[in-house]
């Protein structure tokens with residue numbers, strides 16, 4: 341059972357205010373040597389969101405000059421806590437696994453498996469119910485026997501793949517469309533000395549990789565693409581699927597049934613988010 345506890349003495353995140361520059365176009369090639377305070381860049385459709393920990397108008401002016409097609413659309417400022425959905429990050433405990441904000445002074449109990457996680461600017465702090473339910477079902481799966489090879493599709497911070505690696509998975513591949521997620525996952529794997537390969541790309545292009553357990557916390561449109569290719573899915577005998585909203589839970593169960601999967605466990609939060617563990 342996944343448990344969460346709030347520690348009143350949680351230290352502050354290293355990020356305080358975030359200064360975000362929204363730019364039309366792919367600003368990656370124009371960044372060059374990272375300017376002071378640069379935290380990273382999100383690519384979304386045709387726009388870039390360039391993050392700094394301080395106002396960076398001058399650095400942005402240089403970036404815009406270096407990429408002639410780029411155009412500044414907007415500037416945003418918000419606190420890291422607002423960025424994280426208004427929640428202060430706290431340690432998460434799932435059985436013997438303790439996932440702890442990387443900056444926290446934390447003394448795990450003897451025998452605990454500790455994962456220090458810096459979520460940075462991407463999804464996957466562990467506090468969202470979809471992530472929490474994936475961790476809980478992964479734990480139940482792990483109690484049945486070794487996890488073997490694991491594929492983490494839509495890895496975000498890498499939290500699910502890192503949990504699998506900490507629980508002894510024999511090779512974890514983590515995939516995300518967003519390059520900042522890939523960088524964040526790699527940094528988190530290095531921070532913990534965990535073996536994990538993070539790659540950039542669309543989840544559906546990686547389901548051919550052999551894996552005993554496929555973790556996929558992604559919206560329905562991508563889950564549909566993942567489940568569309570039955571032949572490739574043969575490599576994923578067990579699936580933990582989340583990010584499914586109420587209206588798609590029924591269609592997903594039907595689809596799993598048609599593909600020969602049996603739902604072993606399901607979880608639901610606020611009658612909104614659904615998570616399934618299925619096997620065949």
Ligand SMILES: C[S@@+](CC[C@H](N)C(=O)[O-])C[C@H]1O[C@@H](n2cnc3c(N)ncnc32)[C@H](O)[C@@H]1O
Pocket residue numbers: 462463464465466470471474493494495496497498499500515516517518521541542543544557558562583
């Ligand atoms: C809900 S987050 C899940 C993060 C983490 N796995 C967790 O459980 O907390 C979904 C992630 O999927 C990524 N994503 C969205 N569409 C994708 C696609 N088509 N292929 C791969 N990754 C995708 C997003 O960038 C985001 O990091």
